[in-house]
Amino acid sequence: MSAAAVPHTPHAGEIERYTFAERIMHWFTAATYLYCLLTGLAFYSPHLYWLAYVVGGPPTSRFWHPILGLGFLIATLWMHAIWGRDMQITSVDKRWLANTSAYITNDEEHTPLSERFNGGQKIYYWLMVYGALFLLFSGVFLWFPEYIPRQAAWVRHVMILVHEVAALATIGGFIIHVYMSVFMVPYSMAAITTGYVTRAWAWTHHRLWYLRVSGRQG
């Protein structure tokens, strides 16, 4: 007697939203950013200094923060190689961005349809790309301050300011990004982890992309 043969077909009826390379790339970026965020917040505020102990102790944090920061920049460049073209802001996005308030208030009726990424995701993407560039550029000066001569002390002062402002800007985007993916848009964590979404999910959140990849339009 054998059990009825039920063919195991993972993600049957679903569509692939992120390839394996995209998922690895995303989570590599996330991990490096998160480490820099936790250690950076520890250096930022005495009230958050305990975070440095959570990730290995303060001197260890000082050692790894710039190295993983470099990893974050590499990850971001990798991301740009894969997503750069998808992230160009088009007229579809401009329409979406002009109606951001409808999206924020869950007013589906007045939310313009979006492509593979919506206007908000693209804004976040460019915020992080430029944020990463500014953070690494200013970070190099903070990494090796001993090579900056006394006469050029102003360089250190300016770079500290650039680093802090760029970090705060990315944190603002990051809070919204995590909130959106974990709470606001159910199944998006599954999408970026397993790579697949249901057709209804794609129809709901990225209809133009869905219609295109399912060969029904465009």
Place this chain on the structure above:
Amino acid sequence: MANGPLQIKAISGHAGPVPGRNTSNDYDVCKLVDVTTCIGCKACEVACLEWNGYPFRETVFDNSYQTMPDTAWNYYNLIRFNEFSDDNGNVSLLMRKDQCMHCADPGCLRACPADGAIVQYSNGIVDFQQENCIGCQYCVTGCPFDIPKFNPTTKKVYKCTLCSDRVGAALEPACIKACPTGCLHFGSKADMKDLAETRAAQVREHTSHKDAGVYDPLGVSGTHVIYVLHDINHPERYGGLPKDPHVPWMVRLWKGPLKWIGDFAMTAGIIGVAIHYIRFGPKEVEPDSSKPGGSK
């Protein structure tokens, strides 16, 4: 001199109260360097190395009396020489003992993110605690006198301690002990300020240095190392002593308003998304209405 253990009145990178704040009646200590009686013998440099247990550093000859270009992580004080010729062609050999100034408003302590890596005792000594140092060198950025020095091997920063270990045991700093001319003095800030002003007046009266004065810069709320200079209007002639030192305004901005704004923005952001979720809730998936029967 301080008696008994030193009380701490300020701690770098520290959240919450500081143990010794407003609890001590210890008086401010001060080192007086009278450059008009310094002979450049470097006994203070040797005494400093002896007390702190560091080897003598290699000297670098540069056609002057200068022993080496700068202080180092294991060389806390250095006589800076300058052959200065005035408008009339008169040459004078200016000498200044350079070391940590122990500012009343220490830029290093303000800039430091590491809890307890820099402390200020209630007697005014600013001391680095290397076991808490993370090697970020923000103290170098905060210091208007370019004093803290990084040790690349241990990844820690070092500077003159004003012999806090000696002062805490009621002894004067090692450099003071070694000075053969009496150009170095140690005592309470009030006494040293008095002595310095008296000496400056004496110099003005009995020599041609009519601009002699006391260097105790207000930009850093005064220092616990003060100088008597021949010409108070030109401190930069003494190996680059800054005329108006102050904690860089960028450091003040970064450790002050920017911190409050950033903390507020991050907190507001997190509260904001939480309120948004409670008000609007998640975006529900709707079926594909273009297909008969919809899609799953």
